[in-house]
Structures are given as C-alpha cells and as structure tokens.
Amino acid sequence: MARYAPAALVAALLVATALAFTYTEQLKLTPSPIFGTRVPAKTFSPVCRCDTDTVTIGFRLREADRLEIDIVRDGDVVRRLVRDRDVPRGGYVHVRWNGRDDAGRVVAEGPYRPRVRLERQRRTIVLPNPIVVDTTPPRVRLTRLAPRVFSPDGNGRGDRVVVGYRLDEPARVSLLVDGERAVRKKGQKTEGTIDWYGRRAGRSLPRGRYRLEVEAVDLAGNTSRPTPARTVVIRYVALGRDRIETRPGGRIAVLVLADAANVAWKLGARAGSAPPGTLRLRAPLRPGRFTLTVAVGEHRARAAVIVREPAP
CATH class of the missing domain: 2.60.40.10 (Immunoglobulins)
Structure with missing residues (x-):
C-alpha cells in the first residue's frame, strides 16, 4: 500500500486543482455581485478644506446581502467605513471617506482601494477604482x-x-x-x-x-x-507735468504718454490731435489760468496752464 501512496496523493492534488480551476472559471462567468460602481474623484486632499476634501464611493448590489466596506492599502485595512449593513437586492450603497484612518489621523499619501465583503455570499471584492490621497500643494x-x-x-x-x-x-x-x-x-x-x-x-x-x-x-x-x-x-494717457507757466503767446511743450496712434488735445478755445510724445503748442494770448486736456477715447489727463505777463 505504501508504494501506491505517492500516486494517490498526486491524483488527489490533480482533482483538487481541477475543482479549483472549475470553480474559478465559474466565477469568471458569473456576473459580479457589484455593479454601477462610481468613484467621481480619483484624487483628493483631506486637508484642503475644499469640495475635494472627501471622496465618495457608490455601487449597487445584484442580490441582497450584508456588507462590510474597508479602505485598504497593500492588503492592510486603514479604515472601516461600513460594518454589518443590510442592503436589499438592487440597493444603492453610498459611502464617504475623509482620508483618515480609524484613529482619525490623515493617512499617508498614495493609492488606496475600497474593499467590499459580502457576508452571505462569502465573497470579498476589491473595487478596481484606485483612490489617491494627495496632501502636497503644487508649486x-x-x-x-x-x-x-x-x-x-x-x-x-x-x-x-x-x-x-x-x-x-x-x-x-x-x-x-x-x-x-x-x-x-x-x-x-x-x-x-x-x-x-x-x-x-x-x-x-x-x-x-x-x-x-x-x-x-x-x-x-x-x-x-x-x-x-x-x-x-x-495708464491710459498721462502728461509729463501737471503745471505749466508761460507768457502770453509763448510756446509750451509737454510730454504725452499713451499707446494710441493719436491723442486729442484742447487748450482754451483751440483743439486738435497729435501723436503721443512731446506736444508743442502756443499759449493763449491773454493772461489767465487755462486747462490743457489730452484725451484717448474716454480717458483724459489734464495740466494747468498759467499765463502771466512778463514782469516789467
């Protein structure tokens, strides 16, 4: 009998392997008990104090079951979100994770995955939707x-x-x-x-x-x-100075700063146009205080023109 033991063991292993393969293939052909999975935000920051400081996870069940939902990283559970929740057939499951572990601490940066345990079906499914925690601001x-x-x-x-x-x-x-x-x-x-x-x-x-x-x-x-x-x-239009003193009929010059092809000017009863740069005009013939106005569209700059008779 001893000489037949190795052969029997090999045969048993082959049968077990065949059964496992058959079971695996059946699982592949069986629709997933979870469908309609939604994880709108793939990346979020628990510390941003903004609309993306949490992440939502949603899905539906094909059959009624009792759930546990965990957040895992490298197979380790960092946060249990749901424990012993009964969900009816076709029921929608919606949970929210704030990026913290069971102790309330912000988790390390990196990818995490939701894991769903179906107690009645004795199945555990890791959702294929990675969630990335990012707490580092851009530069x-x-x-x-x-x-x-x-x-x-x-x-x-x-x-x-x-x-x-x-x-x-x-x-x-x-x-x-x-x-x-x-x-x-x-x-x-x-x-x-x-x-x-x-x-x-x-x-x-x-x-x-x-x-x-x-x-x-x-x-x-x-x-x-x-x-x-x-x-x-x-700066729409600007003048190099805001006060000019001269004699009656004297020549005045003022720097006009603008990017327009031409500016409109007015001094007393006279008016005209000229390109930006040094604007040269003749002062009024009578003494007094006048206003030089230079305009580009609706924007204006002004300077006081003081005309005085020369001292005797």
Missing part, C-alpha cells in the same frame, strides 16, 4: 511678466499684460490682482501664460498701480502659495 513660479505699464483701452495697442508661469505638477492657475482672483486659466498644463486685460469682476479697472500674483490648485484641491507680487501700472 508655481513666474517666468514672465510684460509689459509693466499698459493701457487696456481696447484699441489693440498694449491692451494686455502677459504673465508666464511654470508648475511642478498639473494644476489650474489663477491670476490674483491685489489679492482677488481676476482670471482663472482653463486646463491644467504645467507651463503656460495668462493674459490680463485690466479687468476684475467683469469691470475695467481705473488707472493706477496693481499687484499681480499667480496661485495654483492641483487635481486634489491643494492650493499653492501665491507667487511674489509684481506691480504693474494701468
């Missing part, structure tokens, strides 16, 4: 900002500032003007530019100095530190 830096003085008057000449940036990971960037969001860039490319036309909250800003910063929000919802602020100047 963004400016690569370009020009021009530093511009005129967003819609004439197609110097109407915008171009802000270049580079990121260390895909993220959505925004341009901040004096600390408020003015432009949100579409897409999540790691390098690009933002065009700013001197508008915020749908309105054109008046002339003046403004601080520009860029910040980024990554796929998980983490927000970067803003870049160091850079100052730009909105």
